[in-house]
Amino acid sequence: MLTIGRLAAHAGVTVRAVRHYHQRGLLAEPERDSSGYRRYDAAAVVDLIRIKTMADAGVPLARVDELLHAGQEEFADAVAAIDADLRARIRDLTRQRRRIAELAGGERLFLPADVVAVLERLRALGVSERTVRVERDMWIMMAAQSPELLPELVAVKNASFDDAELMRLYLACDEAFDWDPGDPRLVRLAADMKAWAARQQEHEDVGPDTRALLDAHLTASSPAWERLMSLVAAP
């Protein structure tokens, strides 16, 4: 007769696991001796080994019992299902590995390389780090909301670097970041921006939802910018 510890040792599992299997109904509760200890016979070792073998093979405990008493065909079906599940989990983990590799390569910016390049061009232009961060945040939002549009947006942005007037406006906005919202220079800047916008043909890339989000972010970044946005939006 075996105690639970010796049973567990024979099967290569922990005592806690044996009790867990009892609780799940996988392994029958044996007789108790006078002091309440469980007493096992050799057949229990075999039962336990079979359970352990299943568990080690990735069979969910909930299905172990069913499988132990299944016929050939059900058994094969169940095994196929479990294997499919294991494959799916491996696939998920593999995807995660790809993602984390991208993260590591993305220089902690959580952005694809071409967007990082855009931000570099802005820095090279003389834009302040503060504004670059706001721009980065907007790219993060755009990437999350319309990843399929991202390449196009990057292309448009890169093309915009050749628009000297736009670049002048961009740098002016950068400087305007911490002006007083009542500063009269904002009115002129807004007028210049409206004039520039009037010469552009419309290309509504991101959805209105995303647009609102981006605007909200700009607005919240600086009181001067908030004023600027309202001036530009006014008729």
Place this chain on the structure above:
Amino acid sequence: MLTIGRLAAHAGVTVRAVRHYHQRGLLAEPERDSSGYRRYDAAAVVDLIRIKTMADAGVPLARVDELLHAGQEEFADAVAAIDADLRARIRDLTRQRRRIAELAGGERLFLPADVVAVLERLRALGVSERTVRVERDMWIMMAAQSPELLPELVAVKNASFDDAELMRLYLACDEAFDWDPGDPRLVRLAADMKAWAARQQEHEDVGPDTRALLDAHLTASSPAWERLMSLVAAP
């Protein structure tokens, strides 16, 4: 200003997840409006997307915060550690897939093919299914306790099929299974077994622990066998 639902939608996560991130301290709790609703700004969207990106890449939530504020080097180290963990988990799952494939191939016997073949030989010899099952259980125990000895044990067993006297004894034991323990034929059988054993050289293959377990199993299978064992063990 965004409600929690709209924030979650913008980042592509569930409302429950956002609240969970608050609870874990990953995402700062925002202001509440007059009725207690959380009110988010666009910056929260960026924060949330960064968290989600990490989580999707398999970063444990407990390390997300640390990583968001880590420097280049720590970041790289942490990413390497996480990737190693992902690889380990993939390896474990792959091992499970191999194991379950073996299970499926093993005809639900949880035993390697050569042992299955031994059992087949016994059946062919005319041994009852009942006894084959006892034998199978003993192989399961031996396989679990000393897997490294298994090939040798199988070889010895296969060789034993050529020992005509042993086979006669084996079949006699099979028949004796449900004799009355007081049956006088058991005494003769035990004597024959002792005589056979005396002619054999010792080869103590499995450990004494396993030996005791196997004996216990035989003893528990049939009262007649229990008697037989005690007769053989007696001086």
Place this chain on the structure above:
DNA sequence: GTGCAACCCTGACGCGGGGTCAAGGTCAAG
């Protein structure tokens, strides 16, 4: 006899990443 280590018992919490009620308060539209 007594001390001590090594067992055994039940019960309960913890992990990770949230899902899923429950029981109510709030808001916008018709």
Place this chain on the structure above:
DNA sequence: CTTGACCTTGACCCCGCGTCAGGGTTGCAC
């Protein structure tokens, strides 16, 4: 005024055990 879609907190659930906590038992040495 109602309806349905939101929001709030709180609590339990999943899986496969690990790990206490707070006891009782056994066996061996002194």
